[in-house]
Amino acid sequence: NGIDHPCTILEYTHLSLYCFANGQIGASLKLLYRARYLLVLICGEDHPEIALIDSNISLILHAVGEYELSLRFIEHALGLNLKYFGDKSMHVAVSYHLVARTQSCMGDFRSALNNEKETYAIYKSQLGEAHEKTRESAECLRLLTQQAVLLQRKMNDIYSNGKLGTGLPPIHIQPPTMGSVLEMLNTINGILFVQISQKDIAKVRTEIEKHLKNTNDNIIGTAQNNGTFEHSSNMPNSSPNLEKTEVLANGIGDNVGKS
Numbered sequence: 175n176g177i178d179h180p181c182t183i184l185e186y187t188h189l190s191l192y193c194f195a196n197g198q199i200g201a202s203l204k205l206l207y208r209a210r211y212l213l214v215l216i217c218g219e220d221h222p223e224i225a226l227i228d229s230n231i232s233l234i235l236h237a238v239g240e241y242e243l244s245l246r247f248i249e250h251a252l253g254l255n256l257k258y259f260g261d262k263s264m265h266v267a268v269s270y271h272l273v274a275r276t277q278s279c280m281g282d283f284r285s286a287l288n289n290e291k292e293t294y295a296i297y298k299s300q301l302g303e304a305h306e307k308t309r310e311s312a313e314c315l316r317l318l319t320q321q322a323v324l325l326q327r328k329m330n331d332i333y334s335n336g337k338l339g340t341g342l343p344p345i346h347i348q349p350p351t352m353g354s355v356l357e358m359l360n361t362i363n364g365i366l367f368v369q370i371s372q373k374d375i376a377k378v379r380t381e382i383e384k385h386l387k388n389t390n391d392n393i394i395g396t397a398q399n400n401g402t403f404e405h406s407s408n409m410p411n412s413s414p415n416l417e418k419t420e421v422l423a424n425g426i427g428d429n430v431g432k433s
Contacts, residue, residue, distance in 0.1 A: 177212070178212050178215060178216060180216070182212070183209045183212050183213050183216075184209075186205050186206070186208055186209035186212070187205070187206065187209050187226075187227065187230065187363075189205050190202040190203075190205035190206045190209070190230065191230075191359060191360075191363065191365075193205060194234060194237075194355075194356065194359065195356055197352075199234060199237070199238060202234055203231065203234055203235075206227060206230055206231050206234070207231070209227055210224065210227045210228070210231070213227060220254070220257075221254075222254060222255070222258040222259070224250075224251075224254060225250075225251040225252075225254035225255050225258070225265070225269075226251070226362065226363070228247040228248065228250050228251040228254075229247070229248060229251045229268075229269065229272065229362050230359060230362070230363070231244075231247045232244045232245070232247035232248035232251065232272060232276070233248075233272065233355050233358055233359055233362075234355070234359075235247065236272075236275070236276055236279070236350055236355065237350055237352060237355040241276055241279050241280045242280070244276050245273070245276045245277065245280070248269060248272045248273050248276060249273060251269055251272075252266065252269035252270065252273060255269050261296075262296055262299065262300060263296075264296070264300070266292075266296065267292075267293045267296035267297055267300075267307075268293075268361070268362060270289045270290065270292040270293040270296070271289075271290060271293040271311065271314070272358070273286075273289045274286040274287070274289040274290040274293065274314070274318070275350070277289065278318060278321070279350070281325070283318055283321045283322035283325055284322055286318050286322075287315065287318045287319060287322050290311060290314050290315050290318055291315065293311050293314075294308065294311040294312060294315055297311050
């Protein structure tokens with residue numbers, strides 16, 4: 175296909191995900207940068223697939239603590255998703271959430287709260303309040319609100335007293351885990367994992383074996399029926415050759431008797 179074929183670019187992206195899942199973060203970033211470079215050569219910066227690659231790059235940079243650079247990539251992806259998918263799409267909702275996550279890790283809780291509100295509004299309008307995604311976003315809003323209020327109290331304490339009071343609890347900025355980043359990478363790339371129990375696997379195996387047995391029985395039955403039909407059609411009952419032989423034999427007998 176060539177080095178700049180769309181399939182090649184897609185395989186670069188897939189390989190980068192495998193590398194990240196196996197802890198090869200440096201190799202994963204190099205592959206994504208290569209995929210982005212080739213895609214820009216073909217399509218330019220203004221393309222929806224650039225948004226997906228930038229989201230992947232942002233997540234991996236987020237995982238290694240490069241929050242400022244991560245924010246640049248995800249904000250660019252957000253702009254492209256808004257342009258191509260509209261302000262009510264799931265792509266945009268996820269991008270707002272990723273922006274909020276990065277900003278919260280940078281301590282910018284006010285901006286993170288505003289962006290997560292956008293995510294919640296989209297999920298609520300598109301999926302409803304009872305949906306799992308909407309509830310997750312609501313919980314994220316609650317935590318961000320707590321952190322934003324706590325930060326504001328600390329700032330007010332510093333401005334009023336000139337020093338930080340001891341009565342306020344510390345602000346918790348939880349760094350991302352590799353598991354959470356990998357889960358989000360799978361989500362934005364459309365990779366789904368289906369959890370199947372051993373009981374379900376045994377049930378599926380039984381159904382497959384039953385189906386194969388029925389198929390084989392039908393094939394054998396059809397073959398036997400065809401063989402019986404062919405055998406009966408070849409039987410020499412009342413065949414012209416047999417009648418001809420009997421006529422000749424009778425004729426010979428008559429001639430012998432006359433002589």
